[in-house]
Amino acid sequence: MTDPNTPALIAAISDSGLATYVRESEITFPVLQTFHALGIMLMVGTIAIVDLRILGVLLKGQSAEEVGRTLLPLTWLGFAVMLLSGGALLVAQSGQLYANTFLRAKLALLLVAGVNVVIFHATTYRSIAAWGGAVAPASARFAAASSLLLWTAVIVVGRYIAYY
């Protein structure tokens, strides 16, 4: 059933019990798609608010530290929902999506977005409490702008997977 050119590992994933179940169940697949969209909204929506606060666009009455601290648990919740549902969707369609250019681009963008998060939190973000109401350091504003661009690109590229 899978393309003979598909690598053995991908074929094995694609033929696994979980993948076959998700693929063949009439209800599981669309339910997972719904969770995936909701997870993306929660994660990207809260990330955008934190990024825009760092850029000094909104919530100027609250410190960047407060906005980041209070919204981060929601971001993680959205991330977990997105990752689990997205992982199951990917496994189910791994045979046909393996060669999809937009999927590969999305995974690459996710990797870059993740590296951006790790670097930002390991460096500039550590001093966030000291920024106070003042303008965030240039490195923080660069990381926030990159984050907005990267997550926007992840959403756009992700939407195109379904069409190609």
Place this chain on the structure above:
Amino acid sequence: MADLVTSLFDALGRSPPGLFLAASTPAFAAVQSIHLIGLAGVGGAVVALDLAVLGVVFRGADITRVARGLFGFFLVALVLTVTSGLLLVSAGPQKYLLNALFGPKLLVLALALALHLLIYPGIVRPAPAARVELARPFAAASLVAWFSVAVIGRWIGLI
């Protein structure tokens, strides 16, 4: 009323953007992406404010300031979502007119908007704690309503 809706949808379908989007899959997917990005913004702003009113996030903060600080972002995201949504409808008006979930989605959307905006009169002026308490049921209902809008909206494309 039904005739009015039908002729409005027909006009959308015959409009230049409607004809263009109906013929171009990449352009349609691009508008869907914008719709999803707008939704993420609306969802983020709604969740942040409603949960702040409910005392889950921004604890101890001045709710009035939080509401004001998020309102512009909410409006921009809403305009993005509604505009892209109208464009998506214009690409295939019949499909949406006949979709059993499209009407319910618009109804729940109207309810969600009303509930979310009803929170503000209670808290936009520096508000005594009692007024924030008063806004809490609206915040809870708003969360449920927006969640339903997103879920029903996703299923429009699935049924």
